[in-house]
Amino acid sequence: MDLTTISVLLVDDDPMVRNGLRMVLRGDPGLVVVGEAGDGRQAVGLARELKPDVVLMDLQMPVLDGVGATRELHTYPDAPAVLVLTTFHLDTYVLDALSAGARGYLLKDVPPTEIARAVRLVAAGESVFSASITQRLVQQVADPAAAPLADAARRALATLTDREREVAEAVAAGRSNATIAAQMYMSEATVKTHVSRILTKTGSENRVQVALLVYQAQSARG
Structure with a gap:
């Protein structure tokens, strides 16, 4: 192999x-x-x-x-x-x-x-x-009962730079590192660095949790 x-x-x-x-x-x-x-x-x-x-x-x-x-x-x-x-x-x-x-x-x-x-x-x-x-x-986190989670997600994402926030939103959209790199005119290595920083700053274990945070924060904005 x-x-x-x-x-x-x-x-x-x-x-x-x-x-x-x-x-x-x-x-x-x-x-x-x-x-x-x-x-x-x-x-x-x-x-x-x-x-x-x-x-x-x-x-x-x-x-x-x-x-x-x-x-x-x-x-x-x-x-x-x-x-x-x-x-x-x-x-x-x-x-x-x-x-x-x-x-x-x-x-x-x-x-x-x-x-x-x-x-x-x-x-x-x-x-x-x-x-x-x-x-x-998206429907799940838009539920009014999810408001406390939405507030926490918004605070977590507030720790990111504007560029990191853009990458986080791209991750939430299900885009691959290669796609993000092409759309944002970055190398894949740079995208990986941004994702790593996003995980650390938000306390997320993986990209799935980053995606959930983004959805929750979006629902908080109504």
């Missing part, structure tokens, strides 16, 4: 779904499936043993569900990036999975090429959402 290969662990309680995902990922020479699990508990064990770069995680499974497995994996050193791939798009599933540490959330109706692309992006430290999921996140 060369250094550019991304290893993937497939987690779904339906063998047919796992077979389909294996075939999709096999079409990308830079991706390799190193293992499969039928429930969250098995996924955690295999992830610790195989140390994949990315775990493609279903949510509703026996023994331990995808949120619980994601939360447990997130506590480990050198934790793999978790990309949720599910049929469930309810707000509670989305927010629970992201709060547990998932780096991306896709619905199973996305094109196969989008799955492979998403695996590559989360492996590179970026965040990925289905378009409908982004819309639900």
Whole structure:
């Protein structure tokens, strides 16, 4: 396996779904499936043993569900990036999975090429959402009950420079580092530096949390 290969662990309680995902990922020479699990508990064990770069995680499974497995994996050193791939798009599933540490959330109706692309992006430290999921996140944080979180998000983002704020908003829009670099006439290295500073200043663990902060702050402005 060369250094550019991304290893993937497939987690779904339906063998047919796992077979389909294996075939999709096999079409990308830079991706390799190193293992499969039928429930969250098995996924955690295999992830610790195989140390994949990315775990493609279903949510509703026996023994331990995808949120619980994601939360447990997130506590480990050198934790793999978790990309949720599910049929469930309810707000509670989305927010629970992201709060547990998932780096991306896709619905199973996305094109196969989008799955492979998403695996590559989360492996590179970026965040990925289905378009409908982004819309639900915006609706969720616009709820009046989210006002205290919105105020806290606005204070966190106030610590950023104008340029860092622009990068944070681009991250929230789901843009990759390469896209941000091209649109803002910066090198990718500079974008990565900005993202690193944003994470530190806002106390965020990853790009997903930065995106949520931006959505919350926007809702605070009404």
